[in-house]
Amino acid sequence: MEKLKLAVQNRSVLGKQQNTLRKTGVVPGNLYGFKKESIAVQVEKIPFEKIFAHVGVNTVFELTVGDQSPRAVLVREVQRDPISGAPIHVDFFEVQDGRKLKAKIRVRFEGVAPAVKEKGGVIVPGLETVSLVCAPEELPAEIIIDLKQLDDLGKSVRVRDLIFPASVRVLSNPHDTLVSVVRSRGARKAISAGVDVDAAPEVTAPAAAPKKK
Secondary structure, eight states, X not given: OOOOEEEEXXXXXXXXXXXXXXXXXXXXXXXXXXXXXXXXXXXEHHHHHHHHHHXXXXXXXXXEETTSOOEEXXXXXXXXXXXXXXXXXXXXXXXXXXXXXXXXXXXXXXXOOHHHHTTOEEEEEOOSEEEXXXXXXXXXXXXXXXXXXOOSTTOEEEGGGOOOOTTOEEOSXXXXXXXXXXXXXXXXXXXXXXXXXXXXXXXXXXXXXXXXX
């Protein structure tokens, strides 16, 4: 697969004057790395958004600053306008061969849990990210959990259930829950009313926070 590439330019516009760049479709940013001074850069918004849709914050790609040699980088952070959602600042991080990184990897679910489809259970999400330490090329774009393994009420997937290469160190608590399936509120009411339902163990889902008036 061909490496993704993005070109940026050195930036001389600083402070409040950066708003003039944004109005012309240019996003100010910074490039930094381990024991390296930060470099002020700017990037065209459309090309950045296109590549960011592919790489997110966990995929290494090539960044060229002006006419310099390409660098292997990650997008470390994107600040966005709270109303329009447009990027207003981006941080790039230059990675080094052989040097491991600490990163938070997003958790995503796929599939349908049999305990939901067949037993009326409810999915309760847990952690949204898992913290890892590994080489840049080992960073997963995301952690995908197949809900098909939740075939009974009370079952869950925890951090300790995830499988990574031996070279990847997991920082998150191994006992933390990523997702679980619990008995629905309707089933609990049926039990209270004396209706015979599946006698699987019940797990209490966290209560929703009261709405502010």
